Amino acid sequence: MTATKGLEGIVATTSSISSIIDGVLTYRGINIDDLAAHATFEEVAYLLWHGKLPTASQLAELRSRLDEYAPIPAEIIEQIKLYPDGTNAMAALRSAVSALALYDEAAGDMSAEANLDKAIKLQAKLPTIVAAFARIREGKAPVAPKKGVSIAHNFLYMLTGEEPKEVAVKALDQALVLHADHELNASTFAARVTVATLSDIYSGVTSAIGALKGPLHGGANEAVMVMLEEIGSIDNVEAYITNKLNNKEKIMGFGHRVYKNGDPRAKHLQKMSRELGELTGNLELYEMSVKIEELVTGQKGLKPNVDFYSASVYTSLGIPRDLFTPIFAISRVSGWTAHILEQYSDNRLIRPRAEYVGPVNQRYVPIEQR
Ligand SMILES: CC(=O)SCCNC(=O)CCNC(=O)[C@H](O)C(C)(C)COP(=O)(O)OP(=O)(O)OC[C@H]1O[C@@H](n2cnc3c(N)ncnc32)[C@H](O)[C@@H]1OP(=O)(O)O
Numbered sequence: 002m003t004a005t006k007g008l009e010g011i012v013a014t015t016s017s018i019s020s021i022i023d024g025v026l027t028y029r030g031i032n033i034d035d036l037a038a039h040a041t042f043e044e045v046a047y048l049l050w051h052g053k054l055p056t057a058s059q060l061a062e063l064r065s066r067l068d069e070y071a072p073i074p075a076e077i078i079e080q081i082k083l084y085p086d087g088t089n090a091m092a093a094l095r096s097a098v099s100a101l102a103l104y105d106e107a108a109g110d111m112s113a114e115a116n117l118d119k120a121i122k123l124q125a126k127l128p129t130i131v132a133a134f135a136r137i138r139e140g141k142a143p144v145a146p147k148k149g150v151s152i153a154h155n156f157l158y159m160l161t162g163e164e165p166k167e168v169a170v171k172a173l174d175q176a177l178v179l180h181a182d183h184e185l186n187a188s189t190f191a192a193r194v195t196v197a198t199l200s201d202i203y204s205g206v207t208s209a210i211g212a213l214k215g216p217l218h219g220g221a222n223e224a225v226m227v228m229l230e231e232i233g234s235i236d237n238v239e240a241y242i243t244n245k246l247n248n249k250e251k252i253m254g255f256g257h258r259v260y261k262n263g264d265p266r267a268k269h270l271q272k273m274s275r276e277l278g279e280l281t282g283n284l285e286l287y288e289m290s291v292k293i294e295e296l297v298t299g300q301k302g303l304k305p306n307v308d309f310y311s312a313s314v315y316t317s318l319g320i321p322r323d324l325f326t327p328i329f330a331i332s333r334v335s336g337w338t339a340h341i342l343e344q345y346s347d348n349r350l351i352r353p354r355a356e357y358v359g360p361v362n363q364r365y366v367p368i369e370q371r
């Protein structure tokens with residue numbers, strides 16, 4: 002038995018949800034470029050769950066269930082109020098999502114129908130939780146979700162209490178489409194491992210949020226913003242990046258386990274970052290990002306991943322830096338739950354082996370002789 006560090010290149014399951022073949026990403030066989038150009042996030046969520054795009058009436062039905070499920074229990078709001086000052090936003094989301102199970106009588110119902118319904122509930126409630134947390138920590142009352150608007154619209158509305166601009170809604174909706182699923186990434190794998198024990202969907206999504214939080218995965222989008230703030234201005238980019246690379250430090254938002262010639266989602270986020278910069282009349286973050294890319298690609302051959310330009314996109318939308326990874330979760334919960342449903346539909350416990358490299362032939366030594 003020989004271990005493969007980080008399971009690189011190991012094929013751990015079959016799946017018909019998303020594919021990365023020769024650097025091309027598809028959801029249910031549809032190229033991400035096509036979806037980014039034309040689909041709404043709600044259509045994509047339906048596509049991931051059901052395997053095909055919805056008809057107009059199927060989409061309307063999904064939207065009305067999302068509206069119905071968007072409010073969160075009052076007990077969850079009371080719990081969020083008790084979180085200590087300075088609580089990490091992903092830790093808050095992980096805790097609140099775990100607690101949601103306590104208020105869902107169907108949490109333990111393992112029928113396929115009940116699990117799909119819970120997937121829709123989770124998709125509907127995550128934006129409400131993130132927005133409520135963001136307001137409560139500022140001493141403001143949470144804003145109740147609106148009916149009849151998209152998830153992107155509702156999230157921005159619940160965050161600010163104001164009607165968002167159409168351009169902001171469109172940008173966030175496209176970002177949600179681009180983040181929705183990504184084959185067997187670490188958080189999706191965590192979700193599948195958890196539910197393969199036949200644990201419930203809330204446990205699977207809680208595990209996934211924990212895995213997404215780390216800076217080698219979804220947490221990289223926040224880390225990119227920390228880096229942009231540290232750099233401060235375009236004049237400092239070259240010295241900062243060269244110094245980091247010389248010290249063999251990682252540049253957040255670059256590199257990928259699967260893509261070696263670039264992440265197909267990054268170009269859409271780069272375009273969005275430029276367009277939003279032009280609209281707000283502030284291109285500084287975009288221009289700094291482009292310069293960082295030139296240097297990192299030039300010196301290391303590494304390309305930006307999905308997290309790199311999303312940092313400047315979300316900042317242009319006025320979103321605080323520590324909500325970037327929770328927004329990733331708001332999108333990715335569609336993919337996580339699709340994978341959980343797929344895992345349940347043909348389940349086998351996921352239990353690999355470890356190559357033992359510790360000492361052998363040891364004996365118990367009584368405590369007084371140690
Ligand atoms: C949504 C997402 O999860 S996308 C990924 C988000 N994460 C990041 O942006 C964090 C920065 N990137 C990284 O840490 C990595 O590229 C990962 C985690 C994404 C992929 O990791 P792995 O496939 O394990 O690659 P690994 O970390 O082994 O890197 C291979 C080599 O490239 C280097 N490298 C990889 N990424 C970077 C980077 N961002 N900056 C500098 N060097 C890097 C490593 O130092 C290593 O060099 P070495 O062979 O000289 O030691």
Ligand SMILES: O=C([O-])CC(=O)C(=O)O
Nearest residue numbers: 182183185186187258307
């Ligand atoms: O696939 C991965 O390893 C990480 C990633 O890009 C994602 O989850 O979107």
